[in-house]
Amino acid sequence: MSSPGFFARLKLINPSQSVAKDTDALRIGILGAANIAPPALIGPAKLLRSIIVVSVAARDQAKAKAYADKHGIPNTHVSYDALIADPEIDCIYNPLPNGLHYEWTRKALQAGKHVLLEKPAASNEEQAKDLVALAQSKNLVLLEAFHYRFHPASLRFRELVQSHVAEGHAIRKITSIMAFPAIFGKDDIRFNYKLAGGIVMDAGCYTINSIRYFSGLEVESVESATPKIVSENIDGRMEATLKLKDSGADARLIASLTNPWLSVQTYKEVLPRVTVETDTKVFTFGNFLIAGIYHYITVQDKATGRTENLPKQYGEGFSTYKYQLEAFVKAVKSGNKKDVINSIPGWVPGEDSIANMKVIDEVYTRAGMKLRE
Numbered sequence: 001m002s003s004p005g006f007f008a009r010l011k012l013i014n015p016s017q018s019v020a021k022d023t024d025a026l027r028i029g030i031l032g033a034a035n036i037a038p039p040a041l042i043g044p045a046k047l048l049r050s051i052i053v054v055s056v057a058a059r060d061q062a063k064a065k066a067y068a069d070k071h072g073i074p075n076t077h078v079s080y081d082a083l084i085a086d087p088e089i090d091c092i093y094n095p096l097p098n099g100l101h102y103e104w105t106r107k108a109l110q111a112g113k114h115v116l117l118e119k120p121a122a123s124n125e126e127q128a129k130d131l132v133a134l135a136q137s138k139n140l141v142l143l144e145a146f147h148y149r150f151h152p153a154s155l156r157f158r159e160l161v162q163s164h165v166a167e168g169h170a171i172r173k174i175t176s177i178m179a180f181p182a183i184f185g186k187d188d189i190r191f192n193y194k195l196a197g198g199i200v201m202d203a204g205c206y207t208i209n210s211i212r213y214f215s216g217l218e219v220e221s222v223e224s225a226t227p228k229i230v231s232e233n234i235d236g237r238m239e240a241t242l243k244l245k246d247s248g249a250d251a252r253l254i255a256s257l258t259n260p261w262l263s264v265q266t267y268k269e270v271l272p273r274v275t276v277e278t279d280t281k282v283f284t285f286g287n288f289l290i291a292g293i294y295h296y297i298t299v300q301d302k303a304t305g306r307t308e309n310l311p312k313q314y315g316e317g318f319s320t321y322k323y324q325l326e327a328f329v330k331a332v333k334s335g336n337k338k339d340v341i342n343s344i345p346g347w348v349p350g351e352d353s354i355a356n357m358k359v360i361d362e363v364y365t366r367a368g369m370k371l372r373e
């Protein structure tokens, strides 16, 4: 079966029509009229029979109503607390600013709701540990939304790298780049320390996660961290080098939301990508972040210099977010069963969220910056 073309794939991010819903479909509510919710949840939910977006709460109810009307959400709640307290709601999607992830996810878990939580999981490692422990103690699903991991192209890339490693080729170097120009204004949540902003929290959390996910290795130490400070305690760009455990492998990350427009640097860095180098090969995954729209995977043979461009893996043309939502629904429907969850390719276990936050904290510490609170 051939995959849908580029424009069909774009349309699948947020289709205009919804499929019919199962009578036992999960009922999910959104905290905040966030910009990310249409591509990350509302659109994908239209493609699945097993989940309905039933409500949104915003700090201003008129805003919630306008958002609900625009996106075909049947209900609104007067506050985040009211949404969480609603016994008709099974799951909460938390796309609030980073600094509110901990507080509201904690409240949702306390109220017995499963949570799909935007990245990064919390403001720091300590908070992530607390959330993971709480979810475990209540037998609830808590998924940090590293959507890129669930796409068939990501799974293929990981499998390529890992099977090469299993043949005895150790990873020497892995680089992850997610560096954009100033697409958000300086008042954006991403540049607000009180809301746990900063580039390592934003694009940086993906670079760290992708280094750990594709290499299958944990971080031993942060060797260097060079920030571009844009305001007090806020990094607009970060370059860091890491040492990976049990391998001696080096890792490098570049994260930015402040690259100059129209510069060579911007051109070189604008497509998020991961490169993994072993003794014999160099594997590259271009646009790993939103592979459903466009991506490439190449394998270079270091001895001959020959580069093979592998077939693209668009599957049925769905977005990374749709595969993520399917995984979340499966986990919740299983009753948070460990054997089911462990069998979901790309799943982000609680320990993974904690480990990622730990590296974020360590990058900030190495850069001489304050941890987020």
Ligand SMILES: NC(=O)C1=CN([C@@H]2O[C@H](COP(=O)(O)OP(=O)(O)OC[C@H]3O[C@@H](n4cnc5c(N)ncnc54)[C@H](OP(=O)(O)O)[C@@H]3O)[C@@H](O)[C@H]2O)C=CC1
Binding pocket: 031, 032, 033, 034, 035, 036, 037, 040, 057, 058, 059, 060, 063, 095, 096, 097, 098, 100, 118, 119, 120, 145, 147, 189, 195, 202
């Ligand atoms: N997975 C992905 O691909 C992406 C994930 N994200 C993550 O999603 C989260 C939200 O990002 P994004 O949708 O771009 O953000 P937005 O600014 O669009 O939305 C954040 C929401 O937070 C609410 N909010 C509550 N308190 C505050 C406050 N003090 N200041 C500002 N907003 C507040 C607002 O809700 P209200 O309507 O109640 O006013 C607002 O709608 C972040 O954690 C980010 O990292 C972002 C982009 C992509």
Ligand SMILES: O=C1OC[C@@H](O)[C@H](O)[C@H]1O
Binding pocket: 190, 202, 203, 257, 289
């Ligand atoms: O996917 C993303 O791309 C842009 C970022 O600023 C955003 O927060 C991130 O999640």
